[in-house]
Each structure stands twice: as structure tokens, then as C-alpha cells.
Amino acid sequence: xxxxxxxxxxxxxxxxxxxxxxxxxxxxxxxxxxxxxxxxxxxxxxxxxxxxxxxxxxxxxxxxxxxxxxxxxxxxxxxxxxxxxxxxxxxxxxxxxxxxxxxxxxxxxxxxxxxxxxxxxxxxxxxxxxxxxxxxxxxxxxxxxxxxxxxxxxxxxxxxxxxxxxxxxxxxxxxxxxxxxxxxxxxxxxxxxxxxxxxxxxxxxxxxxxxxxxxxxxxxxxxxxxxxxxxxxxxxxxxxxxxxxxxxxxxxxxxxxxxxxxxxxxxxxxxxxxxxxxxxxxxxxxxxxxxxxxxxxxxxxxxxxxxxxxxxxxxxxxxxxxxxxxxxxxxxxxxxxxxxxxxxxxxxxxxxxxxxxxxxxxxxxxxxxxxxxxxx
Amino acid sequence: xxxxxxxxxxxxxxxxxxxxxxxxxxxxxxxxxxxxxxxxxxxxxxxxxxxxxxxxxxxxxxxxxxxxxxxxxxxxxxxxxxxxxxxxxxxxxxxxxxxxxxxxxxxxxxxxxxxxxxxxxxxxxxxxxxxxxxxxxxxxxxxxxxxxxxxxxxxxxxxxxxxxxxxxxxxxxxxxxxxxxxxxxxxxxxxxxxxxxxxxxxxxxxxxxxxxxxxxxxxxxxxxxxxxxxxxxxxxxxxxxxxxxxxxxxxxxxxxxxxxxxxxxxxxxxxxxxxxxxxxxxxxxxxxxxxxxxxxxxxxxxxxxxxxxxxxxxxxxxxxxxxxxxxxxxxxxxxxxxxxxxxxxxxxxxxxxxxxxxxxxxxxxxxxxxxxxxxx
Numbered sequence: 086x087x088x089x090x091x092x093x094x095x096x097x098x099x100x101x102x103x104x105x106x107x108x109x110x111x112x113x114x115x116x117x118x119x120x121x122x123x124x125x126x127x128x129x130x131x132x133x134x135x136x137x138x139x140x141x142x143x144x145x146x147x148x149x150x151x152x153x154x155x156x157x158x159x160x161x162x163x164x165x166x167x168x169x170x171x172x173x174x175x176x177x178x179x180x181x182x183x184x185x186x187x188x189x190x191x192x193x194x195x196x197x198x199x200x201x202x203x204x205x206x207x208x209x210x211x212x213x214x215x216x217x218x219x220x221x222x223x224x225x226x227x228x229x230x231x232x233x234x235x236x237x238x239x240x241x242x243x244x245x246x247x248x249x250x251x252x253x254x255x256x257x258x259x260x261x262x263x264x265x266x267x268x269x270x271x272x273x274x275x276x277x278x279x280x281x282x283x284x285x286x287x288x289x290x291x292x293x294x295x296x297x298x299x300x301x302x303x304x305x306x307x308x309x310x311x312x313x314x315x316x317x318x319x320x321x322x323x324x325x326x327x328x329x330x331x332x333x334x335x336x337x338x339x340x341x342x343x344x345x346x347x348x349x350x351x352x353x354x355x356x357x358x359x360x361x362x363x364x365x366x367x368x369x370x371x372x373x374x375x376x377x378x379x380x381x382x383x384x385x386x387x388x389x390x391x392x393x394x395x396x397x398x399x400x401x402x403x404x405x406x407x408x409x410x411x412x413x414x415x416x417x418x419x420x421x422x423x424x425x426x427x428x429x430x431x432x433x434x435x436x437x438x439x440x441x442x443x444x445x446x447x448x449x450x451x452x453x454x455x456x457x458x459x460x461x
Numbered sequence: 462x463x464x465x466x467x468x469x470x471x472x473x474x475x476x477x478x479x480x481x482x483x484x485x486x487x488x489x490x491x492x493x494x495x496x497x498x499x500x501x502x503x504x505x506x507x508x509x510x511x512x513x514x515x516x517x518x519x520x521x522x523x524x525x526x527x528x529x530x531x532x533x534x535x536x537x538x539x540x541x542x543x544x545x546x547x548x549x550x551x552x553x554x555x556x557x558x559x560x561x562x563x564x565x566x567x568x569x570x571x572x573x574x575x576x577x578x579x580x581x582x583x584x585x586x587x588x589x590x591x592x593x594x595x596x597x598x599x600x601x602x603x604x605x606x607x608x609x610x611x612x613x614x615x616x617x618x619x620x621x622x623x624x625x626x627x628x629x630x631x632x633x634x635x636x637x638x639x640x641x642x643x644x645x646x647x648x649x650x651x652x653x654x655x656x657x658x659x660x661x662x663x664x665x666x667x668x669x670x671x672x673x674x675x676x677x678x679x680x681x682x683x684x685x686x687x688x689x690x691x692x693x694x695x696x697x698x699x700x701x702x703x704x705x706x707x708x709x710x711x712x713x714x715x716x717x718x719x720x721x722x723x724x725x726x727x728x729x730x731x732x733x734x735x736x737x738x739x740x741x742x743x744x745x746x747x748x749x750x751x752x753x754x755x756x757x758x759x760x761x762x763x764x765x766x767x768x769x770x771x772x773x774x775x776x777x778x779x780x781x782x783x784x785x786x787x788x789x790x791x792x793x794x795x796x797x798x799x800x801x802x803x804x805x806x807x808x809x810x811x812x813x814x815x816x817x818x819x820x821x822x823x824x825x826x827x828x829x830x831x832x833x834x835x836x837x
Contacts, residue, residue, distance in 0.1 A: 099668075292475075294705055295712060298678035299671045306670070329670055336671060 095231055095253045097332060101321060103260035104221055107139045107175070114217045114255045116173030118144035120166045122186045123177040125149060130266050132223060136177050145169035147189075150178065152361070153353050154185040155238045156199050163192045166216075173217040176254075177263075179275060180227030180362065183220045184235035187252040190216040191235075199237055203245040204438050212249035220254040223263045225314075225327035226275030226363055228282050228335025230257035236350065244354035246438050259332065261324040269315045272327075273411035274363035276311040277404075279330040280304060281345050281366040284374075284400070286337025287388060288381050289442040296340050301391055303333030308392050315411050341442025344373045348455060351433025358421050367404075367413040368420060372458055374401040380445035417459040427456045471607060471629045473708060477697060479636035480597055483515045483551070490593045490631045492549030494520035496542045498562045499553040501525060506642050508599060512553050521545035523565075526554065528737070529729050530561040531614045532575050539568045542592075549593040552630075553639075555651060556603030556738065559596045560611035563628040566592040567611075575613055579621040580814050588625035596630040599639045601690075601703035602651030602739055604658050604711025606633035612726065620730035622814050635708065637700035645691045648703075649787035650739030652687040653780075655706040656680060657721050657742040660750075660776070662713025663764060664757050665818040672716050677767055679709030684768050691787050717818025720749045724831060727809025734797050743780075743789040744796060748834055750777040756821035793835040803832045 098106055111119060121143035123133050128148050137143070147162040166174070166189055176186035188199060194215050195202065202208035222230045229235070234248035267275070283300040310326030317323065349365040352358075378385055378399070388400050408415050422430075434440065434452045445451075474482055487495060497519035499509050504524050513519070523538040542550070542565055552562035568575060570591050578584035598606045605611070610624035643651070659676040686702030693699065725741040728734075754761055754775075764776050784791050798806075810816065810828045821827075 294678055294682070295675045295709055298674040298709075302670055302674035333671055333674075 096256045097231065097259055098256060099259045099328070100325070101260060101262045103258045104136070104263060105139060107136070107219065107221070107258060108141070110219055110256050110258065111140060111173070114173060114219060116217055116219070118170055118172045120144065120162070120169065120171040120174045120189070121146045121177070122150060122162065122174055122182050122189065123148050124182055127178055127223060132177060132263065132266070136221065140175065143175070144171050150182045150185045152181055152359050153238050153244070154181050154188065154236070156240050159185065159188045159192055159199065159237065162189045166193045171216070173219070176218060176220045177223060179222065179224035180229045183222065183227060183229040184237065186218045186220065187235035188237050188247065190218050191247060191252060198240070199247060200239050200241065200245065202247045204234070204248045205245060205436060208247060209249050212247070212251050215251045217255045219256055219258065221258045221260065221263060222328070222331065224267055224271065224275040225264055225324065225331040226278035228279065228331050228338060230254060230259060231332050231335040232338050234338065238354050242354060242356070244350050244433065259328050261321055261328045264324045264328060265319055265321070267318065269318060270412060272318065273311070273315050273413055274361050274367065276307065276314065276327050276330070276363070277367040277407070277411070277413060278363035279327065279334045280307045280311070281370055282334025282337050282342065283307065283330065284370070284388065285342040285345055286334065286340045288343055288377060288384050288444045289340040290444055291340045291442060293340050296337050299333045300337040303330045303337070304388060305391055306330050306333070312410065342439040343443035344377065344440070344447050344455070345370050346439035347434045347437040347443065347447065348373065348452065350437050350439070351430045352417070352422065354433065355422070355426060360420055364414055364420065367408050368415060368417055369455070369459060371401040371405045371415070372455055374399070374404070376451065376455060377443065377445045384444070417456070418461065422460050424457070424460050427453060427460065430456055472632045473607060473635055474632060475635045475704070476701070477636060477638045479634045480512070480639060481515055483512070483595065483597070483634060484517070486595055486632050486634065487516060487549070490549060490595060492593060492595070494546055494548050496520065496538070496545065496547040496550045496565070497522045497553070498526060498538065498550055498558050498565065499524050500558055503554055503599060508553060508639065508642070512597065516551065519551070520547050526558045526561045528557055528735050529614050529620070530557050530564065530612070532616050535561065535564045535568055535575065535613065538565045542569045547592070549595070552594060552596045553599060555598065555600035556605045559598065559603060559605040560613065562594045562596065563611035564613050564623065566594050567623060567628060574616070575623060576615050576617065576621065578623045580610070580624045581621060581812060584623060585625050588623070588627050591627045593631045595632055595634065597634045597636065597639060598704070598707065600643055600647065600651040601640055601700065601707040602654035604655065604707050604714060606630060606635060607708050607711040608714050610714065614730050618730060618732070620726050620809065635704050637697055637704045640700045640704060641695055641697070643694065645694060646788060648694065649687070649691050649789055650737050650743065652683065652690065652703050652706070652739070653743040653783070653787070653789060654739035655703065655710045656683045656687070657746055658710025658713050658718065659683065659706065660746070660764065661718040661721050662710065662716040664719055664753060664760050664820045665716040666820055667716045667818060669716050672713050675709045676713040679706045679713070680764060681767055682706050682709070688786065718815040719819035720753065720816070720823050720831070721746050722815035723810045723813040723819065723823065724749065724828065726813050726815070727806045728793070728798065730809065731798070731802065736796055740790055740796065743784050744791060744793055745831070745835060747777040747781045747791070748831055750775070750780070752827070752831060753819065753821045760820070793832070794837065798836050800833070800836050803829060803836065806832055
């Protein structure tokens with residue numbers, strides 16, 4: 086056995102009503118002039134208005150976070166933030182507003198383009214204290230509420246992660262009530278994202294028993310809760326279950342993810358398509374798990390046993406069935422991805438930070454073969 | 462369901478050779494003038510000398526940490542620390558040197574007696590940044606390496622916990638090689654301490670699924686590893702297993718412990734006897750679990766199932782058998798505790814910070830009855 090490193094993460098306040106502690110959490114964090122960050126869907130859904138009722142008036146607001154956050158939008162929010170003298174950020178939303186808030190917290194306190202801070206370029210060492218961020222997730226999937234990273238599409242077109250303990254939210258207010266209005270399609274796509282975090286963290290070759298225990302619990306919990314949350318959007322227990330799976334999957338990030346995310350991130354950066362990260366994961370996961378099986382037989386069998394899958398049914402089979410039942414895509418073709426995009430996607434996947442922790446070595450040929458299978 | 466709070470903890474470097482990273486960890490933590498803290502047993506075992514070879518010369522050393530750390534010893538080490546201008550602490554040892562180092566880190570940076578900072582008196586709010594502490598556990602049990610708390614026997618005779626995120630070690634170097642020399646008796650007693658953290662955290666009524674998953678894994682892991690580590694002290698895999706159980710139990714502290722620890726802490730403070738914390742836990746645990754059963758039937762059955770205990774064997778039965786096999790006490794009588802001590806012990810247990818999270822209400826009458834049974 087070799088030397089392993091791990092640590093756990095930020096404070097979480099969990100449960101119906103957790104959002105109502107926002108005012109006291111702002112005070113506790115010393116934030117007096119918050120920048121409120123969210124997206125247009127949440128404005129339309131009335132959640133932004135609801136949040137304004139739970140906090141002192143924000144010093145500034147940026148309510149146009151793109152579905153896949155871009156460096157250009159970060160620059161706009163940064164300018165707002167500096168102009169208003171904001172001393173912290175409140176992010177309401179799914180993974181995009183949360184990641185976006187982290188990137189603004191970084192760029193408001195650090196010089197130069199975001200690409201300088203990309204994890205893959207050793208950027209973590211250049212990240213010092215940032216503006217404090219308080220997050221209120223409105224989806225259950227991203228895990229970003231307990232994560233140190235943020236995925237941003239740069240001006241260069243690359244979708245890269247920036248990551249540092251300084252980007253951890255100071256507190257995550259995980260209120261399942263905020264997810265009650267999430268439509269079935271987004272509930273399914275974000276929920277499968279959470280499952281994919283649990284599965285990929287479990288399969289990562291890094292040694293971390295506490296994370297293994299957490300993500301195994303998360304996968305079991307999500308397997309039961311996700312179909313319920315999709316079928317009955319008002320089931321607060323199912324919503325709370327999925328919100329916990331999101332956290333458990335997010336606690337798994339420190340083991341590293343794998344090929345599902347390595348293939349999925351460049352898909353999210355495809356110009357024009359604006360593909361949803363969770364749907365991409367759902368579409369690629371069965372093929373990736375079949376590809377990984379020779380290198381991860383025992384680990385996959387443990388998951389199949391934990392979920393009590395019928396004999397002869399692999400996790401890949403079961404996830405295909407789940408996609409079909411939840412209305413999620415089973416191929417990239419049906420999402421509009423075409424063969425001519427594969428060379429560019431392959432370059433992105435090869436450079437992705439999740440690739441090294443895939444349980445089976447994943448080179449250019451393997452990536453191209455997987456994409457080819459998925460667009461056929 | 463109600464609102465729950467949780468967070469996880471500090472960085473861990475785990476595995477054979479982890480101790481060898483001490484030099485670089487001191488640099489990373491900005492510690493240039495460390496105070497080295499340990500105990501006489503570890504000096505005699507040669508571990509202190511070995512540690513000196515892994516770090517720049519300490520600015521000061523305090524190598525006389527008592528088995529149950531006292532406020533008086535903390536005051537001596539604090540004086541040494543301030544006189545030598547130390548800017549951080551390295552703790553080598555079991556729970557006592559680690560807790561001791563935390564208390565010195567606090568008292569070197571905060572005025573007044575330690576009792577002012579006791580958790581039970583709302584002291585956490587008065588604890589700000591302390592000297593950074595790097596810990597190297599030489600036993601596998603305490604969990605203090607990943608914990609925010611320290612148990613100190615005050616001048617008043619009370620054994621109280623001080624706790625704050627500021628007392629978390631900046632990094633725990635968990636090197637199972639450091640535990641190879643631990644004799645079977647101490648291996649057993651400290652190991653059952655780790656098991657007791659897993660069991661009591663699991664039984665705590667606070668809702669925290671990630672901790673539940675971790676401590677369940679810890680109990681299973683320890684149930685297999687502890688008899689091996691006691692029987693074959695050089696079995697590095699068994700030692701690593703127990704070191705992980707110690708961490709997993711320590712990550713459980715945030716759920717709170719219960720009656721085992723509420724009864725055990727005052728025993729450790731008995732003047733003259735100097736009882737080992739792990740042995741106390743071993744002795745009281747079967748009786749406590751039988752007492753708790755009516756309030757925790759399902760939770761106990763889940764543990765019995767996880768350990769695949771034979772039908773009709775309770776966890777309490779199995780722990781009695783384990784005590785017998787490992788040479789641990791099964792009663793307080795054989796440890797020298799007498800009936801006339803019970804009134805004083807009961808006062809301590811009633812005031813203990815672990816009492817409120819016992820799954821069954823635990824008042825004066827119940828505490829007295831349990832002690833009485835155990836000294837009979």
C-alpha cells in the first residue's frame with residue numbers, strides 16, 4: 086500500500102428550512118455587501134424573489150449565468166462585483182451558478198485570465214484567499230456545493246476546471262424545498278449526474294475508504310430516491326434523498342472521477358448545442374462502464390450487489406434501463422453530436438482532469454472509439 | 462425531518478512512510494520553530510528520536526505528557542512554548558499527546574484558564590486562531606488526529622472537552638509504521654476505543670448519512686483488523702486497517718457520542734487510578750448497549766447484520782467475547798473502581814458533553830444504575 090491523501094470539506098446545513106438561515110449565515114461569514122448570482126430560469130420560477138426575502142438587499146445582482154458558465158460572463162459579474170464593492174457572493178442555482186460564483190470569487194481577487202488558474206496547468210498553487218461564497222443549490226446533482234472546483238468554458242473554447250480549497254463555499258444551505266419546482270427532465274438529468282459522481286468516485290483507483298463508504302451509500306440512496314423524485318416532484322423525502330446524494334457524490338470528488346466525466350466535459354463545451362452535463366453523463370455512462378469492466382470487475386460487482394441487481398444484469402444494463410424510464414438519452418447521436426465533432430472532442434477528453442483516475446487507461450484511441458460508438 | 466448541520470475535517474496523509482513527509486509539511490504550514498510534544502513511553506521506545514531525524518531541530522520539547530493530560534502540564538508546556546518563541550506544535554503519540562498539543566496551541570494564544578474554553582460552557586465561541594498543530598498518531602483509536610476536540614483534566618478535577626475548528630490539526634500524518642511497536646494490551650484498548658466511536662456515532666440520533674456510512678465501514682473494518690493487530694503486532698495491513706478505523710471513528714465525532722463516553726470520561730479523571738480511556742470504554746460498552754437497546758433496536762440490529770453476528774448474538778454479547786479474547790476488562794470492579802466513587806462519577810457523567818446524544822435518555826438514576834452494575 087502507498088501513501089494516500091484525503092480531506093473532507095465545508096459546512097453543510099441540510100433540511101427543509103435550511104435556506105431560511107441565510108441571513109444569519111451572511112452575518113457569520115462577515116458578508117455585508119453580497120453579490121447575488123443566479124440564472125434566468127430561477128428568476129422566472131420566483132426563487133430569486135424568494136431568496137431576496139431571506140437576506141438584506143444585495144449590493145449587486147448578476148442573474149444571467151449561462152447554462153455552461155463562460156469566462157466572458159465571469160468577467161461581467163466580476164466588474165459588477167468590484168464596482169459595488171461586494172465582500173462575498175450568494176449563489177442560488179444548480180451547478181452552473183455555483184461554479185460561476187466560485188469563478189467570480191476567484192477573479193475578483195486574482196489578476197489575469199481564468200486559464201492561468203486551471204487545475205490542469207498547476208493553477209491551484211496560484212489560488213489564495215477568495216471572496217467568501219454561500220451557496221443554495223436548487224438542483225440535486227452537481228455536488229459543487231461541497232466541492233473545491235468550478236468548470237468554466239474559457240475564451241479559448243476549452244472547458245477547464247479551477248480548483249482550490251479557497252473556492253470551497255463557506256457554507257452550503259441545502260434545502261430540498263428549493264428543488265420542489267425542478268421539472269422531471271432536469272430532476273432526472275441532474276440526479277443521474279449525482280449517481281455518476283458516486284459511481285466514478287467508487288471506481289477511481291485512489292485509496293480512500295471513507296469516500297468509498299459515502300459514495301456507496303449515495304448510490305444506494307439515489308437508486309431508490311431518483312425514480313420517486315422524477316415521478317412525484319413534490320415528494321420532499323425523495324427530494325431530500327437526492328440532495329443528500331448530491332452531497333455524497335460531491336464528497337467523492339477528492340478520489341477523482343473518470344471517463345464518464347472526461348468524455349462529458351468536452352461535450353458541454355460544444356458551441357451551439359449547449360448540452361446538459363447530466364444528460365451527457367447519462368448517455369455515455371453505460372458504454373464507459375462496459376469499457377471499464379475488464380479493469381474494474383470486482384468493483385463493479387460490488388455495486389451490482391449493493392443495488393441488488395438481478396443476476397446477469399450489469400450496472401451498465403441497469404443504467405440504460407434507468408435512462409429509458411427517466412426519459413434520458415442513451416446515445417450522443419440523439420443529442421445532436423456528429424462524427425465530425427469527434428476529433429475536437431477527443432482533444433478535450435485527453436486533456437481532461439478526470440481522465441487520469443479512470444480505472445482503465447484511457448488514451449486517444451480508446452476515447453475516439455467510445456465517442457464513435459456513441460454517435461453511431 | 463429537521464435541519465441538520467455537518468462538515469468534515471482536516472487533511473490526512475495516510476500510509477507507511479507518511480511520517481517522512483513531516484519536514485515538507487512543516488514548511489507548508491509555515492512552522493519554523495516547532496514545539497515537539499510526546500510522552501516518556503515514546504522516548505523509551507525510540508520513536509521520539511526517530512521523529513527528530515525527520516524534522517529540523519525543534520525549538521523546544523515537552524516529553525512528559527501525562528496519560529490523562531492535565532491543565533498543570535499544559536501550563537508548563539505553554540511556558541516552554543512562549544519562552545522559545547514556538548510558532549507551531551508537532552505532536553507524536555496517542556490521544557493524550559495529541560489532545561495535549563491542542564490545549565497548548567490554545568493556551569499559548571488565548572488568556573485565562575482552560576476551563577473558560579470548555580465546550581460545555583460555550584467556550585467554542587471564545588476560541589480563535591491557535592498555533593498550528595501537526596499530529597503523528599502512534600496508536601490507532603483516539604480519532605483526535607481528525608477531531609476538533611481535546612479532553613483535559615482541569616485543576617478543579619473535572620475532565621472536560623475543549624473543541625473548535627481552530628483546534629483541528631493542520632494535517633494528520635497517519636503512518637501505520639509508527640504503531641508497529643504498540644504492545645498487544647494497548648493495541649486492544651485503543652482499538653476498542655476506535656470501535657466505540659464508530660458504534661456510538663452510529664447510534665447517535667443526529668442525522669448525518671455520510672458519517673453513518675463512514676462509521677459502519679469503520680466498525681466492519683475494525684472487527685476484522687483488531688484481532689489480527691493484537692495477535693500479530695507486525696502485521697502492517699492490520700495496523701493500517703486500525704489506523705483507518707481510528708480516522709473513521711474520529712470523523713464520527715460530529716454526530717456526537719453517547720453513554721459509553723459519558724460514563725468513561727469521569728473514570729479517566731479518577732485521581733490515583735489513571736485508568737486507560739479505551740479500557741474504560743471496553744468495560745462499560747456491553748452494559749451500555751443493553752441499556753440502549755429499547756431505544757435503538759433497529760440501529761443495533763443493523764450493526765449486528767453488518768458484522769454478520771450469529772442469530773441470537775447481540776452486539777453487546779459479541780463485544781464481551783471480544784474483550785475476553787483481547788484481554789480487556791469486562792467490569793469496572795476489576796479496574797479498581799469502587800461503589801463509594803459512584804456519586805462523584807455520576808456528577809461527571811451528568812455534565813459530560815457526550816450524554817445528550819445518547820439514543821436513550823440518560824439521567825442521574827440511569828447513570829448510577831449503570832455504574833452500580835459495573836462495579837458489582
